[in-house]
Amino acid sequence: MSEKKQIRIATRNSGFIDPENIDSYIAAGGYLALAKCIEEMTPAQVIDEMKASGLRGRGGAGFPTGVKWGFAAGYKSDTKYVVCNADEGDPGAFMDRAILEGDPHSVLEAMAIGGYAIGGNKGTIYIRAEYPLAIKRLKIAIEQAEEKGMLGKNIFGSDFSFDLDIKYGAGAFVCGEETALINSMEGDRGEPYTKPPFPAEAGYWDKPTIVNNVETLAAIPAILTKGASWFNQIGTETSKGTKVFCIVGKINNVGLIEVPMGITLKEVIFDVGGGVPNGKEFKAVQTGGPSGGALTFKDLDVKIDYEGLAACQSMMGSGGMIVMDEDDCMVAVSKFFLDFTMEETCGKCTPCRIGSKRIYETLDRITMGQGTMDDIENLKLMSTVIKDTALCGLGQTMPNPVLSTMRVFEDEYRAHVIDKKCPAGVCTSLLEFVVVDEKCVGCTLCAKVCPVDCISGKVKEVHVIDQAACIKCGACLEKCKFDAIIKR
Amino acid sequence: MQTSTCQNSGDCKIPDRATLPRDLYRKLADFVAALPQKEGHMVTVLHKAQSLFGYLPREVQEFVAQQMGEPLAKVYGVVSFYTFFTMVPKGKYPISICMGTACFVLGAENVVESFQKVLGNIEVGEVTHDGKFSIDCLRCVGACALAPVVMIGEKVYAKVTPDMVKGIISDFS
Structure with missing residues (x-):
């Protein structure tokens, strides 16, 4: 059942070919698209074909790839660059790593095609230093492609030449943003700059530059081999083709899937993903990483494409899907993401630098049971302002986790503030540890392990926890052999 | 830093x-x-x-x-x-605990606490007194299907629970 829902385009070769052997890729139809472009098509025809396919950037923002290439082709310059964005910093997503490790040549081939289309002959892959195996396989792939004449001077005997090199990231989430990425490639702090000029006009070393994500690139050879009309039949009106998602967290079938755009959330979670383990209730799925939002049990019929997700205050992002069940507290999850963006904000613009800190502090107060109703209103206000005023994609999307969870789980926020309770039982400050009278045998183990001596009771008598003194460490609950201590 | x-x-x-x-x-x-x-x-x-x-x-x-x-x-x-660059030396066996979303949802926080306890209450980012271990939290190692993930040097430990921590540390002593 799950097999039928999946269509593999970007991941067509992963797991089927030997990624360290170029002949294996060629046998699977590799480098045919590049040959076809160079020998049978003009650069303008390649760009038209890309536009017709409707392929949109898979890194998250969803900008049409053909249009981006068209812009870069329109500028006159002695040098133009093709950059592959492999700085997959989104926690919970690893499709780029999987593609680079499983099918590196498809990315190289697409970059050469991009170079041919825009009139550029230099390419750079910007990859996270945290992916050593992907780096190793890319290096092997580049070397083999150069030996075979698929890269380098006069490819396929034509007068088109294309050289590739690799640059390493150094662990900064904001470098996934294309202008920050370009700064980082130039050896500087990876801070974004104001667009325009867009990289297609003045990017790497102020030359016209196209920046494409790994998954976008991996789909391109397949599109050009089989034709735009094949690709644009798959998907929805505005979002063509397939998308790779990582379904992880509390789900039975963990891993990468590639499904057509427009599939419903229900199909992804329950058909492909096999549902939530241990008989728990499905609560929400975080899409788009820290920049995205939560789709909830109320959104199961939402069609997953760029517009469908945006309507739920989320975004496509790179395709991470973290499944959460009834035991996850949405306020704590929002706090987790804000902690992330607070750490990763580059600090250049005020709304992001200060806003992330203020939102985090507010969420922290709420999870500690010190929140007020004003805090909830302020959260909404701050989120809206930051969304409107931040400089780059990181800041503009940073409030999404708050806004999207508030949409459905505002009662959960209110429960933390008004009732001082965490309905999911996650926020320890709001929990009470109590002894169940019927189960307690008076073994005194809990009293002995308690670090603040707040449990009293004689041997073989029911024990009592002094709530005022309890620090909620949970040591007693772990120690009790009779399940006589519960948290609520 | x-x-x-x-x-x-x-x-x-x-x-x-x-x-x-x-x-x-x-x-x-x-x-x-x-x-x-x-x-x-x-x-x-x-x-x-x-x-x-x-x-x-x-x-x-x-x-x-x-x-x-x-x-x-x-x-x-x-x-x-950049977080990859450090101005303080790491332990002989640097412990990197993934705190990506998948790992977080499956309890990586408790794993961090457990490592801290076993290694004598050092903070994240610090080195043990004997210089043997250091604890760091990573954003995502891209092995979300194995969450929670811990890396010690090049060695990867998958689906780590707090109970496993003592055993993992003893691999290095």
């Missing part, structure tokens, strides 16, 4: 910064000299420096600045921006 309280108090055994091996400096200088051009390679050079020295103290940053013909402030700006 991290600073370490144990480094400030001098509790952990950190190699003396003044006596970093001279041949490592020479290797770094050779690496810089072999670059096609210096412009745009600051991050590349710092990667090399960290792989040689293990960390980037002020002395190494000064050397990089001098070799690259850039002000020290620029080098420090780059080093402090």
Whole structure:
């Protein structure tokens, strides 16, 4: 059942070919698209074909790839660059790593095609230093492609030449943003700059530059081999083709899937993903990483494409899907993401630098049971302002986790503030540890392990926890052999 | 960038910064000299420096600045921006605990606490007194299907629970 829902385009070769052997890729139809472009098509025809396919950037923002290439082709310059964005910093997503490790040549081939289309002959892959195996396989792939004449001077005997090199990231989430990425490639702090000029006009070393994500690139050879009309039949009106998602967290079938755009959330979670383990209730799925939002049990019929997700205050992002069940507290999850963006904000613009800190502090107060109703209103206000005023994609999307969870789980926020309770039982400050009278045998183990001596009771008598003194460490609950201590 | 309280108090055994091996400096200088051009390679050079020295103290940053013909402030700006670069040395066996979303949802926080407890209550970013272990939290190692994930050096531990921590540490003693 799950097999039928999946269509593999970007991941067509992963797991089927030997990624360290170029002949294996060629046998699977590799480098045919590049040959076809160079020998049978003009650069303008390649760009038209890309536009017709409707392929949109898979890194998250969803900008049409053909249009981006068209812009870069329109500028006159002695040098133009093709950059592959492999700085997959989104926690919970690893499709780029999987593609680079499983099918590196498809990315190289697409970059050469991009170079041919825009009139550029230099390419750079910007990859996270945290992916050593992907780096190793890319290096092997580049070397083999150069030996075979698929890269380098006069490819396929034509007068088109294309050289590739690799640059390493150094662990900064904001470098996934294309202008920050370009700064980082130039050896500087990876801070974004104001667009325009867009990289297609003045990017790497102020030359016209196209920046494409790994998954976008991996789909391109397949599109050009089989034709735009094949690709644009798959998907929805505005979002063509397939998308790779990582379904992880509390789900039975963990891993990468590639499904057509427009599939419903229900199909992804329950058909492909096999549902939530241990008989728990499905609560929400975080899409788009820290920049995205939560789709909830109320959104199961939402069609997953760029517009469908945006309507739920989320975004496509790179395709991470973290499944959460009834035991996850949405306020704590929002706090987790804000902690992330607070750490990763580059600090250049005020709304992001200060806003992330203020939102985090507010969420922290709420999870500690010190929140007020004003805090909830302020959260909404701050989120809206930051969304409107931040400089780059990181800041503009940073409030999404708050806004999207508030949409459905505002009662959960209110429960933390008004009732001082965490309905999911996650926020320890709001929990009470109590002894169940019927189960307690008076073994005194809990009293002995308690670090603040707040449990009293004689041997073989029911024990009592002094709530005022309890620090909620949970040591007693772990120690009790009779399940006589519960948290609520 | 991290600073370490144990480094400030001098509790952990950190190699003396003044006596970093001279041949490592020479290797770094050779690496810089072999670059096609210096412009745009600051991050590349710092990667090399960290792989040689293990960390980037002020002395190494000064050397990089001098070799690259850039002000020290620029080098420090780059080093402090990226989390991959560290100004304090790591333990002999650096413990990296993934705190990506998948790992978080499946309880990585408890794993961190457990490591801290077993290693004598050191903070994240610090080194144990004997210089053997250091604890760091990573954003995502891209192995979400194996969450929660812990890496010690090159060795990967999958689906780690707090109970497994003692056993994992004993692999290295």
